Amino acid sequence: MLLLLLLIPLxxxxxxxxxxxxxxxxxxLTLAAAAHLALTVAAFAAPPAAALGGLLxxxxxxxxxxxxxxxxxxxxxxxxxxxxxxxxxxxxxxxQEGAAFSNAPERIFTACLLVFLAAxxxxxxxxxxxxxxxxxxxxxxxxxxxxxxxRHRRSLEATWKYLLICSVGIALALLGNxxxxxxxxxxAAASTSMNLTDLAARAHVAQAPWLKAAFxxxxxxxxxxxxxxxxxxxxxxxxxxSPSLVSALLSGALLNCAFLGILRAxxxxxxxxxxxxxxxLLTIFGLISMATAAAFIVGQGDYKRxxxxxxxxxxxxxxxxxxxxxxxxxxxMLHLLGHSLTKGMLFLVSGNxxxxxxxxxxxxxxxxxxxxxxxxxxxxxxxxxxxxxxxFGLFVSEFSVLSAMIRQGHTAxxxxxxxxxxxxxxxxxVPVLRxxxxxxxxxxxxxxxxxxxxxxxxxxLCALVxxxxxxxPESLIVILTRAAGVVVKGL
Amino acid sequence: xxxxxLFEPLMIALILTNLALLVTSRTGxxxxxxxxQGAILAFAPLFPSSNLPVHLALLCLAxxxxxxVAFPYLLSRTLRRIDADPLIEPYLGANLSAAAGxxxxxxxxxxxxxxxxxxxxxxxxxxxxALTTIFTGLILVVTRKNALTQVIGYxxxxxxxxxxxAPLSRQGSVWLELSILLDVFVGVFVMGIAIHHINKTFESxxxxxxxxxxx
Numbered sequence: 080m081l082l083l084l085l086l087i088p089l090x091x092x093x094x095x096x097x098x099x100x101x102x103x104x105x106x107x108l109t110l111a112a113a114a115h116l117a118l119t120v121a122a123f124a125a126p127p128a129a130a131l132g133g134l135l136x137x138x139x140x141x142x143x144x145x146x147x148x149x150x151x152x153x154x155x156x157x158x159x160x161x162x163x164x165x166x167x168x169x170x171x172x173x174x175q176e177g178a179a180f181s182n183a184p185e186r187i188f189t190a191c192l193l194v195f196l197a198a199x200x201x202x203x204x205x206x207x208x209x210x211x212x213x214x215x216x217x218x219x220x221x222x223x224x225x226x227x228x229x230r231h232r233r234s235l236e237a238t239w240k241y242l243l244i245c246s247v248g249i250a251l252a253l254l255g256n257x258x259x260x261x262x263x264x265x266x267a268a269a270s271t272s273m274n275l276t277d278l279a280a281r282a283h284v285a286q287a288p289w290l291k292a293a294f295x296x297x298x299x300x301x302x303x304x305x306x307x308x309x310x311x312x313x314x315x316x317x318x319x320x321s322p323s324l325v326s327a328l329l330s331g332a333l334l335n336c337a338f339l340g341i342l343r344a345x346x347x348x349x350x351x352x353x354x355x356x357x358x359x360l361l362t363i364f365g366l367i368s369m370a371t372a373a374a375f376i377v378g379q380g381d382y383k384r385x386x387x388x389x390x391x392x393x394x395x396x397x398x399x400x401x402x403x404x405x406x407x408x409x410x411x412m413l414h415l416l417g418h419s420l421t422k423g424m425l426f427l428v429s430g431n432x433x434x435x436x437x438x439x440x441x442x443x444x445x446x447x448x449x450x451x452x453x454x455x456x457x458x459x460x461x462x463x464x465x466x467x468x469x470x471f472g473l474f475v476s477e478f479s480v481l482s483a484m485i486r487q488g489h490t491a492x493x494x495x496x497x498x499x500x501x502x503x504x505x506x507x508x509v510p511v512l513r514x515x516x517x518x519x520x521x522x523x524x525x526x527x528x529x530x531x532x533x534x535x536x537x538x539x540l541c542a543l544v545x546x547x548x549x550x551x552p553e554s555l556i557v558i559l560t561r562a563a564g565v566v567v568k569g570l
Numbered sequence: 571x572x573x574x575x576l577f578e579p580l581m582i583a584l585i586l587t588n589l590a591l592l593v594t595s596r597t598g599x600x601x602x603x604x605x606x607q608g609a610i611l612a613f614a615p616l617f618p619s620s621n622l623p624v625h626l627a628l629l630c631l632a633x634x635x636x637x638x639v640a641f642p643y644l645l646s647r648t649l650r651r652i653d654a655d656p657l658i659e660p661y662l663g664a665n666l667s668a669a670a671g672x673x674x675x676x677x678x679x680x681x682x683x684x685x686x687x688x689x690x691x692x693x694x695x696x697x698x699x700a701l702t703t704i705f706t707g708l709i710l711v712v713t714r715k716n717a718l719t720q721v722i723g724y725x726x727x728x729x730x731x732x733x734x735x736a737p738l739s740r741q742g743s744v745w746l747e748l749s750i751l752l753d754v755f756v757g758v759f760v761m762g763i764a765i766h767h768i769n770k771t772f773e774s775x776x777x778x779x780x781x782x783x784x785x
Contacts, residue, residue, distance in 0.1 A: 209746040216753040220760050227764075232771055236780040239764055243720055246757055247711055250728055253750065254704070257735040260742070264688045271741040288686060316783040375785055384785070 080118065080127040081135040084145075084200050087114050092193035096186055105160045108189050112149075112156040115196065119149040123558065133274060136206045139561035143412060144339050145203035146558075147419040148332040150543075152196050154536035155324040158427050159192070161532025162324055165434065173231045174437040180231040188228055195221040195328065202336040208256050208273040211340055215252070215304065218333055219245045225328075226321040237313075237320035244313040248303025252340065255296030259347065262289035275346060279570055282350045290348065294357050297344040298364070304337035307364045307398060308371035311391050315375075318387035319439060323430025326383065330390045331423035335415060338397055342566055345401060349569035354404070362402030362492065368395025369499035377506035381439045382432070385510060386425055389465055392503055393418045399496065400480045401566060405487055408563040410479030416559075417472035417547050418465075424540035425461040428454055431534075432514075435527045441510035446519035451527035455515045457537050462511040464544050466504045472547025577617045581695035584610050584733075585675060588706040591726060592667040595657055600722050601645045607703070607729050608637025614736035617693045625744040633732070636751050641725060641758055648762045649718060652769040662713035674705030691737050703730030717768055717775040721761045728754055 091111035098104045122137060123146075129136040137145070163185055170179045182188075198217030205211050219242065227238040260271055262285045263278060272278075278285075299310065306314040318326045341361075348357035372392035379385045393414070400411025431454045436444045447455035464471035477500070484493040587603050587610070594600055612634035615626050660667065678701035687697065707727025711720050739747055765775055772779045 209742075209750075213746070213749045213753055216750075216757065220753070220756050223760055223764070227767070230767070230771075233782050235764070235767055235771055236783055239717065239768060239777070239780065240783075242757075242761060242764060243711070243724065246724055246761075247708070247727065250724070250731055253728075254731045254734065257731065257738065260735070260738045261688065261691065264691055264738070266688070266690055268741060270743070271738070272743075273746075286686060286688075292685075315785070320783070379785075 080122065081130045081137060081204050084115065084118050084122075084204060085135070085197055087111055087118070088193040088197040088200065092190040092197070095189040095193060098186070101163070101185060104186060104189055105163060108156045108159060108192065109153075111193060112153040112196070115200070116149040116153045119145050123554075133276075134207055134210055135201075135204050136274075137204050138206060138565055139558065140342065140565040141203045141206070141339065143416065143558060143562040144335050145200065147335060147416050148196070148199050148203060151328065151331045151419050151423040151540075154423060154427065154540050155327050156192070158324050158327075158430070158532060158536040159189075161528070161530060162322065162430065163188075164532075165528060173229075175439075176232065178231060180229060183224060183228050183230060187224060191221050191224045192325075192328075195225065197221075199332055199336050202339060206275040206343070208259065208275070208343060210273075211343060212249070212253055212256055215301065215336060215340055216246075216249050218336060219249060219304070222325070222329065222333065225325045226317050228322050228325065229320075234320040237316040241313045241317040244310075245304050248300050248310065250300070251303075252297050252300025255293045255298075255300055255344070258289050258293035258296060259344075262286045262293055275343065275570065278347055279350045282347075282352075285347075285351045287351070287353060290351055290353055291356055294344050294348055294353070295360070298341055298357075298360055301337040301340035301344075302364060305334050305341065305398075306337075306368075306391050306394050308368040308391055308395070311368070311371070314391060315384045315387040318390070318426075319381060319383040323383075323426050323433065326386070326429075327423040327426035330387070330426060331419035334390060334394055335419060338394065338415070341398075342401065345566065346569045349567070358402045358404050360402075361398045365395045365397075365399030365402050366492065366495055368392065368398065369496060371395075373499045373502040373506065376503050379506070379510065380441050382441050382444070382510065382514065383426075383429055383439050385441070385507065386422065386429060389503070389507065390418075390422060392499070393422070393465075396477070396480065396496070399492070400483075403480070403484050403487060403489055403492065404567065405483060407480045407483035407487070408566050409559055410476045410483060412559045412562045412566075413547070413551075414473065414476035414480065417476050417544055420540045420544045420547075421461060421464045421471070421473060424457065424537040424544070425465060427537040427540070428457045428461060431528060432458070434533075435525060436520075436523055441514055443520065444514045445517040447515045450519045450523065451529055453529050453534050453538075454527065457534075457541055458511065459515055460541055461537075462507060464541070466507055467500060470545065470548045472544045475548055475551075577693045578695050580610055580613060581693075581699040584699045585702055588675075588702050588726070589668055589671055591706055591722070592671045592709065593664040595660075595664065597649055597658055597716070597718055598646070600658075600719060601642050601649065604645070604722050604725050604729075605638050605642035607726065608639075608641060609634065611637055611729055611732055611736070614696075614733055615739045617696075617737070623740075626740065629739060629744050629747055632748055632751055636755055637725075637729065637732075640755065644758060644762050645718065645722065648765055652766065652775060658714060658716045658719050660714050662709075667709060667713060670709050671702065671706055674709075675702045678702050678705075693737065696733065696737065700730045700733040703727070703733060706730070715776050715778050717765050717777055720777070721758060721765070724761075725754075725758065
């Protein structure tokens with residue numbers, strides 16, 4: 080079954096490349112996404128057996144990440160049907176610089192989307208750190224062409240930065256993996272496995288200095304990809320230049336995958352009694368990320384960059400929740416799910432805004448409430464959700480992280496977190512609400528795209544985030560608790 | 571034959587290619603140097619013992635094919651196609667770059683004595699050579715304006731990391747090493763395509779022209 084999860088997107092990618100007609104190809108994309116989600120959900124009922132000699136092995140932590148990825152991918156692929164139809168073919172004018180450009184061929188875009196899903200599936204479905212690295216590097220390579228869908232100068236600049244910064248970052252994570260093998264080196268052993276279970280069995284022989292060096296390399300390496308400040312430079316560029324459905328996937332799914340890499344290294348630190356060390360580092364990076372995001376969100380004039388910096392903030396909060404540990408981890412896992420859904424929804428909505436207003440400026444976009452009422456409502460709801468207001472899921476998760484911090488005596492960290500959250504709330508509310516209100520600019524003519532494909536995916540995601548805030552089903556609490564248990568206990 | 575005796579000259583040669591990478595100003599020479607590094611690295615998994623299991627022989631061949639043949643071919647093909655200026659202007663001059671490289675080498679030598687290296691794991695000079703190669707790669711990525719040179723820097727850093735992992739490849743699984751190589755190969759391939767587009771769009775592969783996206 081795990082093999083099937085990996086093969087469905089790969090086979091669909093090959094099929095998408097082979098098919099020349101657009102409509103069947105778009106159907107394949109959504110069908111593959113739906114099948115992937117169905118299998119992921121079915122795996123909750125009957126935990127799948129390990130495959131490929133233990134290489135593919137789904138634990139509760141990976142399963143949570145897989146579910147978030149799969150859910151978001153389905154929403155993005157439904158959105159993609161309408162988006163690709165509206166984009167069409169041929170040359171068009173760049174609204175910012177006026178130069179002519181064309182889009183990448185749709186079949187390559189679709190195939191890359193599906194390979195991207197396969198790479199993320201591999202990351203979530205393995206407990207082998209080597210295979211995880213291969214998956215994370217695979218996500219970089221599959222997503223670079225996605226960012227360069229609109230073939231103009233700015234997206235090329237963003238793609239190059241993304242490709243180079245993330246490749247070098249991930250190379251550091253590979254160094255971390257090697258240092259980890261050095262830490263667990265046993266001259267008598269015939270073979271060493273990078274599987275978490277095998278490493279756990281030899282936790283007592285691990286050498287602390289090498290382990291610490293390994294954790295630093297892995298944290299910095301995957302931290303680049305996760306967008307932890309100060310290694311986040313590629314993130315606002317890539318998120319603002321890629322098509323909105325790709326931004327949604329980058330922010331809601333890809334960053335999580337990199338976080339999973341860091342969590343696996345943290346698990347090893349827990350198993351070897353070094354959790355104080357890894358938690359301290361995660362806390363420091365978490366606080367820096369939240370403060371950096373707050374500084375760049377205030378006065379931000381580009382709404383897609385605004386959302387990108389908000390991702391830096393939430394990744395910081397996730398790192399912080401694991402850094403504090405204990406009860407905060409449960410809140411962190413809920414936050415991870417809530418953030419994926421909310422940010423995915425917001426980026427999809429931003430695509431609708433961009434399609435009508437043809438600008439990413441928060442100042443030139445006015446009067447959304449009249450021009451595109453459903454999108455405006457979703458945009459406002461999404462802002463309230465991402466800022467952590469009740470009744471949305473992120474309120475519950477942020478509240479439980481903060482209360483765990485205070486219960487465990489980390490009052491200073493809680494105060495710093497609250498300050499950042501408050502600054503970000505104000506900093507985001509000004510541009511977001513200004514965009515919704517006011518008169519529609521006379522230059523903006525044309526019809527808003529509010530058809531099924533443009534509205535239903537973000538609406539569904541919004542409903543889910545609302546549900547996370549109002550009612551957490553018992554089964555979901557079990558899933559989250561077990562995922563948090565893996566992080567806290569190490570296995 | 572004592573294989574360890576052969577290993578030290580190889581490592582010294584590797585360190586010298588690093589210094590040459592840092593001082594050279596012609597892209598063509600850089601590509602040849604990175605090919606030489608790849609050829610040296612293909613021998614790395616053979617040490618410290620001379621017996622050669624099949625999977626290791628396979629790995630050595632794959633490393634040679636990819637690092638010493640495929641990468642240089644891809645890079646020089648890109649260089650020929652884009653018709654770029656063969657001279658590169660660095661942010662950091664040759665002398666300072668070389669000084670930084672030598673600083674990296676001294677630091678690696680010092681660090682080797684500070685870390686509790688498991689006995690028998692690293693052959694003599696392997697640790698400082700690997701670390702210096704990583705430093706060289708990072709220096710090239712950060713201080714060169716030319717997109718192609720940045721890719722060469724990335725490859726050098728990856729070479730250093732590979733050398734670090736080479737003594738462990740006897741115990742590791744060969745499919746993992748091969749998939750890592752494949753990932754890096756596809757990475758360089760994608761970067762080559764990106765450079766081609768950069769050259770077409772910006773009429774140069776100078777990353778100095780990337781100045782639109784910032785806060």
